[in-house]
Amino acid sequence: MTDTVAETAWVRSAQAGSADAFGRLVHMHQQSLRAFLRRLSGNAADADDLAQDTFVFAWEHIGRFEAGRSFRPWLFGIAWRKQRERKRSWLRLLKRESAAAVPDTGFTPDPGLKLDLVKAAQTLPLEQRAAVFLCLGAEFTHAEAAEALAMPLGTVKSHVARGREKLSVTLGVPNG
């Protein structure tokens, strides 16, 4: 059974109330969803907490998901909305306390280009970073990323192109 066929079957079972099938969906998507949220928030513990919230929300609202569509953009769409909500509440908190936070990247990738790439990506605006990570890192199509980020297709393409350009400039590599 291919991943897509299995995923469709698990979604249907989860919609019928099977916690076991939903557990399989969590197992299937946890790595890329946690990675996405870690890259956006820069904090591993917060990102994992948000990933758990995302899965719980998806489980409680899986009845609303239209079977036959791709599950991944729907799931990442929930994560994206939750991440933005949380960021807004953090911003309010930060403003109140007037405290500057130093983001904890939470991991140590290989040195050289990859390390520079992580740092360079952190300088991108949030929407651009999300589009770049989804399309270049998680191998989403532009259409899937547009669905997940609730943005028009053209905006996603433009975010990816501009993000790639900025990364090339920041890293001092000619854009091909």
Next chain:
Amino acid sequence: MDEPVLKNAMKDIWAVDVPAHDGRFVLAVLARAEQRRFRRELFTIIGLATAAIVLLALVMPAVEITWAQLPSLSNLAILGLLAAITFALPQFLPARD
């Protein structure tokens, strides 16, 4: 930097710090979902119980008067009917996974 090079580098760093198989994470998600369901059901039961208590307190004087006027056989029949409903009701509720 051309797209394939950037894409490859991005794919390499994408999920380097997250394990592909993480049973503890899956269990934590399911446990959190179960806790939320339990809390929701608990609040529903508390709400329903409170509503029932208030309703009973309101109608009790009228019930007591009617009850006193009925013959004892009718009282027993009502008690039996209430007991039957209490035991039969859970059979009609949907089964959970």
